[in-house]
Amino acid sequence: MREIEDASASLESATEEVTAKNRLVTATVDATGRLTELKFHTDGYRGMAPAELGATLVEVIDRAQRKMSDRVAEAYDAFAPEGVDTAAVMRGEVDVEQTLRSMGVSLDDFR
Structure with missing residues (x-):
């Protein structure tokens, strides 16, 4: 249990930063994947088409969230069945109910 608590504590204040390929903006997310900061490094966004700016923001935020998701998964990997x-x-690609059933456990066991 102590190791799980340590893993959780190490992630409590963790953040991930990713800078856009064009160096225009950096996105920072916390351990839950929540966007905590967008930092524009230049005013180059002013001349961008709205769709281009939107795509840049979506891409950099997505990369930061995936990077954090991988970090969280790695922190808890040793404790997973x-x-x-x-x-x-972490990516939401697992059917939790089916996984529990394959381990001989039912969600009803937790109610």
Whole structure:
């Protein structure tokens, strides 16, 4: 349990920053994947078409969120049951109910 608490504590104040390929903006997310900051490095966004600016923002935020998701999955990977892909869990690609059933557990056991 102590190791799980340590992993959680290490992520409590963790952030990930990703800078756009064009160096225009940096997105920062916290351990939950919540956007906490957008930092514009130049005023180049003023001359961008709205669709281009929007695409740049979506791309940089998405990369920051994926980077944090991978970091969280890695922190908890050692504690996951055998056969459970923590990265897939973090991406929402795992049917939790089905995974529990395959381990002989039912959601009803938690109610």
